[in-house]
Amino acid sequence: MSKLICNDTIIAIGAGRSRKYIAASSQQDSITTTQDNNVDETIADKFPAYVPLSADSKDILNYIEQPLEARTPVGYQRSLIDDYEPNVSFYLSEPIRRQLARMGNTGKTSQPAGTYGRDILSRLLIDLSWASSHLEGNSYSRLDTIELIEHGKAAAGKANIETQMILNHKTAIELLVDNPESIGFNRYTILNLHSILSENLLPNPFDEGRIRQHQVDIGKSVFRPLSGDVLIAKLLDLLLSKADLIADPFEQSFFMMVHIPYLQPLIKCRVQQYY
Structure with missing residues (x-):
């Protein structure tokens, strides 16, 4: 079964006893045609029905599934980073942090990094x-x-x-x-990682490993990321300094997963943009 998954012959959905397997080719069956614009839309564009959502999450999902013209354009809200106090504010609840700590315990915390x-x-x-x-x-x-x-x-x-x-x-x-010893929540790490990950993948090679220099848009979103490399650099330093102070590694990781995409400090390199 694992070999079929690795070969992309079948796709696994869910986990545990509720896990299901479908043929990769069956994804083609998910293509539907909308009468309004005659555009093919795949099931990948829809949020997976098997993922449980809270009432608030369902409200958010219903909102962002509206047409772009029905949503209000928004920009970067600096208060999100300014109001966060390391080790006082938490995005992850204490029970979730404890559970993740148990799951991630390798028994080698006393050994060198x-x-x-x-x-x-x-x-x-x-x-x-x-x-x-x-x-x-x-x-x-x-x-x-x-x-x-x-x-x-x-x-x-x-x-x-x-x-x-x-x-x-x-x-x-x-x-x-x-x-x-040199890796951490600092510009050295972030910019070097971006330089490596984006090598030969960006239209402008000078964008590899440097702060974003121009405005970007996000497809199917009314969010407009911040522009201006000086301001972006300042906010990047702020979020990195706050991340470095967070004691819990899972909260620290989640903090970065929230704020790096939100700030968009670097040019994205994605395979899809070349097709």
């Missing part, structure tokens, strides 16, 4: 490179990724840019594992 990463480096290079690239639309299968990382063989029929993305992820992971 990077020890566990080096122990599982081979698996980490493959799994994280594949999973992260897959989220960005990369069509490499996990087996293709293994062949590329372990044997240097690019998958036949794949675009060069997809191969580049996998290799960039590999290099970025090696940077994190090999340099635990």
